[in-house]
Amino acid sequence: MLVGKRILLIVGGGIAAYKCLDLIRRLRERGASVTPVMTRAAEEFVTPLSVAALAGEEVHRDLFDLTKEAEMGHIQLSRVADLVVVAPCTADLMGKMTAGLATDLATTLLMATDTPVLCAPAMNVRMWQHPATRRNLAQLQADGVAFVGPDDGDMACGEYGPGRMAEPLEIVTAIERAVGQGPLAGKRVIVTSGPTREPIDPVRYISNHSSGAQGTALARALVDLGAEVVFVTGPGRVPPPPGVQVVPVTTAREMLDAVQAALPADAAVFAAAVADWRVAEVAGSKMKKTAGKMPALHFAENPDILATVAQMGAGRPELVVGFAAETDDVVANAQAKRARKRCDWIVANDVSEGTGTFGGAENTVHIVTEGAVEDWPRMTKDDVAARLAQRMAEALGG
Incomplete structure (x- = not known):
């Protein structure tokens, strides 16, 4: 008010x-x-x-x-x-x-x-x-x-x-x-959200099932706490929240460029489900189906956006948070990812079949930090976002 x-x-x-x-x-x-x-x-x-x-x-x-x-x-x-x-x-x-x-x-x-x-x-x-x-x-x-x-x-x-x-x-x-006098007033936060799409030809692409719901909820929660939010979003199904600076992107490389352009920031949260690979050579026209023959697709590795920002020297955000969508050994894989990427926190969740995480309204997450793991109960994505935003405010001195 x-x-x-x-x-x-x-x-x-x-x-x-x-x-x-x-x-x-x-x-x-x-x-x-x-x-x-x-x-x-x-x-x-x-x-x-x-x-x-x-x-x-x-x-x-x-x-x-x-x-x-x-x-x-x-x-x-x-x-x-x-x-x-x-x-x-x-x-x-x-x-x-x-x-x-x-x-x-x-x-x-x-x-x-x-x-x-x-x-x-x-x-x-x-x-x-x-x-x-x-x-x-x-x-x-x-x-x-x-x-x-x-x-x-x-x-x-x-x-x-x-x-x-x-x-x-x-x-x-x-x-x-x-x-406002929110705990994140004066803080600038970058949030990535949604899937990325890597083109194969003009009509086909590689992507995943991410709806962007969790990233959108988090951006909204951060705004509610007074933060200035740059929302870098792939083509998710959930519309961006009001009060954020929306930067729409499609591919992983576009997302990295947008994140780097949005720096400096006090914190960065990488909730997007970024494609790990892209087709090395995108066909200029639609690839035709030929009986008995399968197209040979050669892949190249996409840039690692989380690691790029987490391992910055000067200009690195004070708090860098990654997400890990796993189907097995959720916590162990998240701990390894946090150490490998050198980010501050990893928000890990189980996206295996039957959990309903991708595209659903609820989530079960584990917060992996340098020396601890917090197991949060299953709750709505809005509640996860509000709780995570409050934790971020505390970490940033709000």
Whole structure:
């Protein structure tokens, strides 16, 4: 809940500005007060009257309001909030924030504040992917600005891809995390989830039965404890939870690249069921069935994502957790895997036929650490996730 929290909401000029109306309503439902600021461009998409009516406060639009400026009103606005939220955050606003420009009330507030800032980007896919925007994003993140979204989807311009502003409930979750006092507040955690798919030809692939349910539950539990979660997911059947930065991948090599790009992090949890091998030479066209002849498939070993991160020198996450899906000698194999990979913990589970672990709602796990094994009772995957997230918070000093 956000009872008593004060949110300064800066509405940028973009078609996604209409979502700010629902965002304000959701925030006030949770007990937050919302002080709205609108850019001139935002007024082309949503009226100040609508924003003010939902916020229950006047909309601030002008930098030079003599009555308020007698008391340096723009400075006061920037200091009394618990969080500054920019939604939508346009490419123009991102560029001005990066450059340190203060050309209107919104950018002056952003320059004058020492309050945490959360941005919800919204722009055309090509603008989001432009090198200048990528540089601006990297610099703002380095400056401590938090981001939620953007999501993939259809654009108002007719294109498809990343650039849609995160949905209001997703932004609310990010706000709750940003202003919350959870034990993992301020911690960045990478979670991998789901299966990977290794292509054989354009229509066939090698994969496994992982649904992504356990990884998704864990990501949700970590968000609930205040963590910033980068969710690197293969093509699982369970949709990603709200409030995480979703990085979709298909192959093991793509997953490794995504994990390395998400570093640095305080912790990394490798819950994905990654294919150990891939076809060395992927056929460029569909392999045809020939009577009496079987195709010869030659395999190559996939990168070991867990070992790669666990054995890093500088930049290694403080806590590296692997998963071991076993069909026999579950604990013994997990202990050997932990020693071999050099990770901190292994979460081992039995996925043999009849357990219902793959694709099911329950799990039985064993937590293997350097000197101990904890045998947890059978419980739902959500309960496993909540308990594991709490253990991680304790290990990280939360």
